[in-house]
Structures are given as structure tokens and as C-alpha cells.
Amino acid sequence: MADVKIKNMEEFAALCGVSRPTVSKYFHDPDSVRPHTRTRIEAALAEYDYRPNIFAMNQNRKLTKNIGIIVPFLADPYFAEIARNLEQNCIAAGYRPTLYSSHGQDTLEVEIMDSLRSLKPAGVLFAPLGRISDRKAIEAFCRDVPTVLFDSNIADMGEAFIGSDNHSFVMQTVEYLSRTGEPPCFFEMKTPANPNANKRRTAYLNMMDQIGCDPHVIQISGEGWSFEEIGRLGGFKMIDEGGLPTNTILCSNDRLAIGLLSACYERGVKVGRKSDSDMRVASHDDHPFSRFTCPALTTAAHDYTSVADHAMDTLLQLIDSGGRFDERKEVLFPARLIMRESA
Amino acid sequence: MADVKIKNMEEFAALCGVSRPTVSKYFHDPDSVRPHTRTRIEAALAEYDYRPNIFAMNQNRKLTKNIGIIVPFLADPYFAEIARNLEQNCIAAGYRPTLYSSHGQDTLEVEIMDSLRSLKPAGVLFAPLGRISDRKAIEAFCRDVPTVLFDSNIADMGEAFIGSDNHSFVMQTVEYLSRTGEPPCFFEMKTPANPNANKRRTAYLNMMDQIGCDPHVIQISGEGWSFEEIGRLGGFKMIDEGGLPTNTILCSNDRLAIGLLSACYERGVKVGRKSDSDMRVASHDDHPFSRFTCPALTTAAHDYTSVADHAMDTLLQLIDSGGRFDERKEVLFPARLIMRESA
DNA sequence: ATACGATTTTTACGCGCGTAAATTTTTTAT
DNA sequence: ATAAAAAATTTACGCGCGTAAAAATCGTAT
Numbered sequence A, B: 001m002a003d004v005k006i007k008n009m010e011e012f013a014a015l016c017g018v019s020r021p022t023v024s025k026y027f028h029d030p031d032s033v034r035p036h037t038r039t040r041i042e043a044a045l046a047e048y049d050y051r052p053n054i055f056a057m058n059q060n061r062k063l064t065k066n067i068g069i070i071v072p073f074l075a076d077p078y079f080a081e082i083a084r085n086l087e088q089n090c091i092a093a094g095y096r097p098t099l100y101s102s103h104g105q106d107t108l109e110v111e112i113m114d115s116l117r118s119l120k121p122a123g124v125l126f127a128p129l130g131r132i133s134d135r136k137a138i139e140a141f142c143r144d145v146p147t148v149l150f151d152s153n154i155a156d157m158g159e160a161f162i163g164s165d166n167h168s169f170v171m172q173t174v175e176y177l178s179r180t181g182e183p184p185c186f187f188e189m190k191t192p193a194n195p196n197a198n199k200r201r202t203a204y205l206n207m208m209d210q211i212g213c214d215p216h217v218i219q220i221s222g223e224g225w226s227f228e229e230i231g232r233l234g235g236f237k238m239i240d241e242g243g244l245p246t247n248t249i250l251c252s253n254d255r256l257a258i259g260l261l262s263a264c265y266e267r268g269v270k271v272g273r274k275s276d277s278d279m280r281v282a283s284h285d286d287h288p289f290s291r292f293t294c295p296a297l298t299t300a301a302h303d304y305t306s307v308a309d310h311a312m313d314t315l316l317q318l319i320d321s322g323g324r325f326d327e328r329k330e331v332l333f334p335a336r337l338i339m340r341e342s343a
Numbered sequence C: 001a002t003a004c005g006a007t008t009t010t011t012a013c014g015c016g017c018g019t020a021a022a023t024t025t026t027t028t029a030t
Numbered sequence D: 001a002t003a004a005a006a007a008a009t010t011t012a013c014g015c016g017c018g019t020a021a022a023a024a025t026c027g028t029a030t
Helices: A009-016 A020-028 A035-048 A054-059 A077-092 A106-119 A135-144 A166-180 A195-210 A227-241 A254-267 A304-320 B009-016 B020-028 B035-048 B054-059 B077-092 B106-119 B135-144 B166-180 B195-210 B227-241 B254-267 B304-320
Strands: A066-071 A096-101 A123-126 A147-150 A160-164 A185-189 A217-220 A248-251 A280-285 A298-301 A329-333 A336-338 B066-071 B096-101 B123-126 B147-150 B160-164 B185-189 B217-220 B248-251 B280-285 B298-301 B329-333 B336-338
Touching: A009 A020, A009 A035, A020 A035, A054 B054, A054 B106, A066 A077, A066 A106, A077 A096, A077 A304, A077 B077, A096 A106, A096 B096, A106 A135, A106 B054, A123 A304, A147 A304, A160 A166, A160 A304, A166 A195, A166 A248, A166 A280, A166 A298, A166 A336, A185 A195, A185 A227, A185 A254, A195 A217, A217 A227, A227 A254, A248 A254, A254 A280, A304 A329, B009 B020, B009 B035, B020 B035, B066 B077, B066 B106, B077 B096, B077 B304, B096 B106, B106 B135, B123 B304, B147 B304, B160 B166, B160 B304, B166 B195, B166 B248, B166 B280, B166 B298, B166 B336, B185 B195, B185 B227, B185 B254, B195 B217, B217 B227, B227 B254, B248 B254, B254 B280, B304 B329
Parallel strands: A066 A096, A066 A123, A123 A147, A147 A160, A160 A329, A185 A217, A185 A248, A248 A280, A280 A298, B066 B096, B066 B123, B123 B147, B147 B160, B160 B329, B185 B217, B185 B248, B248 B280, B280 B298
Antiparallel strands: A298 A336, B298 B336
16 A cells, blocks of 8 residues: 555546546446456555545536435434434435434524535435424425425425324324223423424324314423423423323323423322323334333334335435426325333 | 526626626625625625535635534434534534534444545544544544544544543542442443443542442443443343342443333332432433433533533634644543432 | 826636547457 | 447546636825
């Protein structure tokens, strides 16, 4: 391994004894050059270890190998986990993922979209903030860049949406809870950031109506993405005020449930499905930590891998189709009920 | 707002009625052009909304405004949280952060470094994988790119290291635990990925020696980054085998502790500092979820913001100094003991 | 009004690489 | 062995922008 620094493809091509475009062709597809020249290039490659500049490569390419991934809040392990799956899928498909988190800020979400335009991505996997998103900015972005939405649907935006079927989540939890005990009340944030929350509330109301029970929705206050803390404070309030019509609580999502469980523990409220328990708590998402709560959380699980795999497949398909589908696709994956100790 | 699409600075400059380099100058510093031309540019800007391509900008710039951030495993909320702080700091300082996760894989870590070279970053904030990192690759990278290490120190690599003082963490927890009850045994993974784990074990042994107690280290098996699950399984084994010389467990990190607490709960082992408890559990990190465990986890907290702020300051200083310090800097922040219910 | 230096703007070239078109080399057919 | 066809390589130009050097414009003093 010689210790010469190679600045660019020109220099490297000179060392190979071929022209720069031939080297360029080689990097695009090693089989596209004659075996003889390929040998020369690979010999030089072993000797001098040169790598083309990715961003210069993408500069004048019709189709780059970049894929952008945007999530609303990466410090949420749910998004961290799904982003991890998506990144791995991109790499496996031969693309270069770049991950961005909006950190819960709409202004940052807009800036990320601007950055992504510069990246000239072949496609983007985008989980928008939801309620606070700048819809016009997203609409303009989706017009320019082939985009598949995931997690949070926004009507008519992007060429496809891949997500989870909130109705299936709530149907299964409500059915299970009311079959095995008292029908649940619904525990959620008053002004949820994520549009899935609203779908879950609606599904709860429908489902309760369907099984002929009176619904009861507890809406706790709190803003931002500190869901555990919000759930905990809301839990204290709920416990201290009392007067619940049921001993069974269905949380809109696992992070709220994690907070609620900690509130119950602190107040000495025994949570579980056994007869000696005071309260049952169930939830939705199968958050990575929900199996480590005390007691372990009964929840409806996202099909993480299916969502990630299908979102990736859809994006690749979209890229192949030149960035447009004839009509917007929408695929929802059903939940899988995970029975643990909390309900 | 006219509905014309502007491809590049050339087109935009034509609409302004000035030359492209003048527009370039304007974007670099709006005050560097005459008020009259500035007005014209800003009028056009309001009319046509054009934004320069960031990656083309960086192509031929001596110093870019890019900063790379590499963490070993982003699905770990600890890294997600510190990455979030670092990203915000970068933005506040006028830089454009790009976040990468090695996802626990050394090969990916190397690929990320290659990508980052192409980005020509002004500097990089780098938390290496640790034990499995490709040291030669990191060494070569640090030679080419101004790098500040954080979280995991690797001797002599990078121009600086900003992290937490593991000795301070363990000193405080051991002191507290042995002052208020039985001295702790130390619960850790047999082959920890992160170098901090080794420092913590050493600190534990020193500290126990110092206070004249016999140390006891429990090393549980398990590979990878699923620390909670590893802690849980190790916890079951520990509980079922029994024969511990103490009722107090000090975990190497909070994620192991979260798993251990769930094992205790499932086995009916009551954890807490009250007299009716069977066991005390404490830990290190102040993981974002450690206050929501049952019982809430007593732990030693990283000074997240100080680490993030100081790492950022150091990197900016490094960039100002042309990418080199006269001598490698090393700053360790002490822990803050967080007393909760578990010990 | 004219000349001067100071500032602003433009010209010209470079960054590292992609890619269509032109050229050269190789292969195949006769 | 020679011509035509096929494949590989090279030439030439473009991507979107930064920046040093040259040219033009400005403000000021005489």
C-alpha cells in the first residue's frame, strides 16, 4: 500500500494508465470494462486505496443512489427502531440512506426538506410531524421528490403511504380487554401531535359502540414529545381524582402507558391481569421497552419489519417507475396483540 | 410568488439582473454587496424562492459548514438524546449537522467515515463503537478530518475527547450505597462493547478496596446492543442461583438495570430502599427512561448538556485552529447522583 | 469637470465526477 | 486477409457553485 494521497479520479486514472471516464465506468459497473483494464484498475485500487467522492458523483447524475429518511423525533425509540430497519434496508438495496430527525419542530422539518433537495435523492421515506407540519411545504416537496410517507398519513401527499392500521390495533385491544374483564376507558393526550392518535380515538369510540358499551375518554394535558412524563402526570391526576367507570385503561400509545405505569407504581396501585390487581393497563405500539415495564405491558404491536420492508419496496418501485405512480398507494398493516402481564 | 422553477444560481442571477458571483457573494454574506444590489436580490428572492444547492456549495469551498456526527447505536435512547443535543448545538452555531449511526457494526462505521470524507466536513463529532472499532481506519480518518471524540475514548485518537468521568460515577454510587446499606456487587456484561464499562469495573474494584470491602463482580453473558434483554436474562440467572454476598446491586449501566428490574418484578423480588425491600438496585447513566422504571432508578447522571456543549465548543475551537491542537485535550465531566426509589 | 483610490462586479477558471458523442480497438464474418 | 459490426475507450462538455484576478463602477478630492 503506497502512501501517496490521491486527490481525484483524474490522478487515479493516470496511475491506472487509463482515462478517467473508463475509471468512472468501472465504478458504475466493474463488468462494463474489458477484463484487462479491469485488472489494471483493481491492481491500482489495491495499491493506492482511492474512493470516488460521493457528492461529486451525484452532482451530474440523472439518478443518484441517495435515499433520504425523515422521522419526526428520533429520540423516540419507536422511530429510532423503524429508522434503523429502513436504513438497513436501503443499504441492502444498494442505496445510501441519510437520516434526519425533525426533533419535533416544524421549522426544522422544512429545512430538512430543503437540504434533501440539494442531495437530489432518488427517493425519500418521510414520516411527517403531523398536525404541526407545514402542509404547503410538504406538498411542494412531494411534487419535486419521489416520496413515500410512512407512520403518519397526510391525505393525498406523497405517492404512497405505508403504515399501521390503527383500527386493527384498537379493535384487538378493546376486544381482548372487554372479553377478559371490564371494557376499557381510553387514555390519551388532549392535543396529540401525531394523526394516528386521532384515528385511534375514533376507532375506540366505534368499537365501544359496536360492542354496546359506553365509551369513556380521558384526555390529559401536555405538549411536546415527553410522552412518558405527560402520561405519568396525567396518571397521577387520574388516580388521585378517582371516579373511573372502569378498572381497565387503554392508552393511546406505549410511551404514555410507560408513564402511567410508573405513576401507578408510585401510588401503590397494583396493575395486572390477576385477580389481586387494582387496574389493568394496555396500550398500542409495542415500543421497544414495553416488555421491560413492570408489569410487562400488554399491547398491540406494529409489524415493524413489514412496514419497513414494504415502505422500502414501494420506494424502489416508485424509483423504477420514474417517480410517479398512476394512483396513490396506501397500505396498512394490521396489529398483532401482545399479551403480557399488565392486562 | 411566481411559479417559475429556478434551476440554479445562474438563472436566479439573471432574474436579479446581476452576475452569478455577486449572488454567490450575497449568500455568503449579505452585507458584502451594495445596498442597491442587495435590494434587487432580496426582491427576487421573495418573488421566486430559490435556494443554493448545499452540496455544490461545498464542492469548491475551503471550509464547509458541515459537521458530521457519528454514534455507535442510535436506537439507544442515551445516544439519541446526546445526538439530539449535539445536532441542536450545531444548528445554533450555524453549521449543518449530518447524523450517522454505526448500528453496532464495525464495517458500517468504516463506511460512514468514507462517506464523511466526501462530505468534506469542517469537523466531526465521533463516538466510536469501541472494542470492535477498526482502529487503523479511525486513526487514518482522524488524520484527514478534524475530529473530536465523545462518549468512548480511544487513546491518542482525534484532537480531543469529551466525555464523562466514569470514576466519578462509580465513586458516588458506591459511596452512597455502602453508606446507606450493604456495599454493592457489580452487575455487568462479560464482554462489554463500550470501553466505559471497563473503566467502571476498575473504578468499582478500586472504590471497594478503598472502603475496605470485598468486591463481587457478576458478569453476565450476551452479545450485541440489546442490553435490557441481556440484563433481564442475567437477572433471572442471578436471582435463581442465589448466593449473593449482598442485597445491593450496582449495574454498569441503566439499560442493564432496566432489564434487571423487570426480572426482579417478574420473580417477585421487591426492589427499593425501604426496609421491606429484598434488594437495592442502582446504576449509571441516567438514561432518559430511568425515572419511569418501577421503582424509579437511582443512578449517576451524565451531564448531557455539558458534554454536548463542551464537545461542540471544542470542535468549533478546533475548526478555528485549522484542525489541529498543539496537544490532545481531554475533558471529563463528573456525574451527579440521582436518588430515586430503587436504592 | 477630472483624476484618483476604494469598492463592487464581472470574467475566467476550478472543484470532482457523469455522460453523450466521437474515436479507437477488438471481434466476427466472408 | 479484409471489411464490417460490435465493443471499449477517449474526447468534450456539463452539473451547480466558490473564488482569485481583472474590469467596471463608485465616491471623493481637487
